[in-house]
Amino acid sequence: MSFGRDDASEIRSRLVRAFDRFHDVADEGDRAIAELLHRLDIHIVVDLNGMTRGSRPGVLAHRPAAIQVAYLGYPGTTGTEFIDYIVADATVLPIDQQPFFAETIVHLPDCYHPNDTTRSLSATPDRKELGLPEAAFVFCCFNQSHKLSAATFEIWMRLLARTEGSILWLSHMNDFAMENLRRAAGARGIDPGQIIFAPRLDRIEDHLARQRQADLFLDTLPYNAHSTAIDALWAGLPIVTCTGSVFPGRVGASLLKAVGLPELVTLNLEDYETLAARLASDASLLNGIRSRLVENRAIHPLFNMDRLRRHLEAAYRNMWDIHARGQRPRHFTVEPLQ
Numbered sequence: 001m002s003f004g005r006d007d008a009s010e011i012r013s014r015l016v017r018a019f020d021r022f023h024d025v026a027d028e029g030d031r032a033i034a035e036l037l038h039r040l041d042i043h044i045v046v047d048l049n050g051m052t053r054g055s056r057p058g059v060l061a062h063r064p065a066a067i068q069v070a071y072l073g074y075p076g077t078t079g080t081e082f083i084d085y086i087v088a089d090a091t092v093l094p095i096d097q098q099p100f101f102a103e104t105i106v107h108l109p110d111c112y113h114p115n116d117t118t119r120s121l122s123a124t125p126d127r128k129e130l131g132l133p134e135a136a137f138v139f140c141c142f143n144q145s146h147k148l149s150a151a152t153f154e155i156w157m158r159l160l161a162r163t164e165g166s167i168l169w170l171s172h173m174n175d176f177a178m179e180n181l182r183r184a185a186g187a188r189g190i191d192p193g194q195i196i197f198a199p200r201l202d203r204i205e206d207h208l209a210r211q212r213q214a215d216l217f218l219d220t221l222p223y224n225a226h227s228t229a230i231d232a233l234w235a236g237l238p239i240v241t242c243t244g245s246v247f248p249g250r251v252g253a254s255l256l257k258a259v260g261l262p263e264l265v266t267l268n269l270e271d272y273e274t275l276a277a278r279l280a281s282d283a284s285l286l287n288g289i290r291s292r293l294v295e296n297r298a299i300h301p302l303f304n305m306d307r308l309r310r311h312l313e314a315a316y317r318n319m320w321d322i323h324a325r326g327q328r329p330r331h332f333t334v335e336p337l338q
Helices: 010-018 030-039 057-061 095-100 150-162 175-187 204-213 227-235 251-258 269-281 283-296 305-324
Strands: 044-047 067-071 085-089 104-108 137-141 166-171 195-198 216-218 239-242
Touching: 030 057, 044 057, 044 305, 067 305, 085 305, 095 104, 104 305, 137 150, 137 269, 150 166, 150 175, 150 216, 150 269, 175 195, 204 227, 216 269, 227 239, 227 251, 239 251, 239 269, 269 283
Parallel strands: 044 067, 067 085, 085 104, 137 166, 137 216, 166 195, 216 239
Antiparallel strands: none
C-alpha cells in the first residue's frame, strides 16, 4: 500500500510488479486507508516512513491491524503508543536503548538494512573525466551537506594536510554550502582546490561506477552514511566509520560488521582519524582491505537478501505468535538461519 506520489521511476515500477496486490492510496484520507487495511484483514502493518516527510502516522493511529511495526525509513522512535515493534539489530539499537523507545525492539541477527543487489555499475570512468587529479589520494564522502559536522570536518582537513597530494571529493551542494566549505578549508591552511564537488548524475549505475576512482570513504558523525554507505560498499569502496551513541550514528558499524570488515569501525574520533591516516599512508594495507571487500560482498550477510528475507519472516512470525498467545509485545532476537 503506497501513499507516496507516483514518480514514474524504475524502482516504483519494480515494486508494483513485485506484489500480488498494490494499492495506490495517495488520494485517500487517513481513516479511509485504515478502513481499507482493516477490510483486507491485514495482520501486520509495517510502516516504512516513521517521522519523515510525507509520513501518515494518522493511518496507524486508527489501529487497523493487530500488529504495527516500524522499520527502515526512520532511525529512531516514533514516540507513539500505536506502533508495537521496531525492527533493528544489536549494533544500531542495543537493548539498553529500550527506555528511550516507545516501540519494543526486535533484533535481526545481522544488519537490519536491506540492499538492492540487482544494481549494475557502468564502466569505470577515468579520473580526468571526473575532474579528479590523476595521482591524488582521494578521500570521499557523498553524504548530504546536513550530515557534515564541525568535528568531522576538522579531522578531514587534518587528513588533507598530512596526506601528500590528497583531495576531498564531496557531493555537489548548494552554492552557499560549497563556498563556506572552501572558505573554512582556506582558514585552516588547506588549498580550497583540494575540495572537489561531484555533480549529481541521472543514472545510479554511473554514480556507483565513479566511486571506484575514490580511495577511501570517510563517514560522518553524529549521523552516519546509510544508503550512501551501501552504495560505496557495493561499488567496492572501503569506509572508515566512527560509532555514535544513537541509532543514526551506528549504521556504519552495522554495515561494516555485516560485510566482514569490523576493523574499519572505530569507537571515537581520535581512532577514526588515526585509522584513516594509516590507510591513506599504507597502499598495501588499503589494497588488501579493498580486495577483501570485493570478496566479502558475495559471502557475508550484508548483501545476502534471501537470508535477510528469511530473518524478517521469522521476526513477523514470532510477533504473531506472541500476539496469538494474548501476550504483550516483548523484545526478542531472531536466531540466525543458515
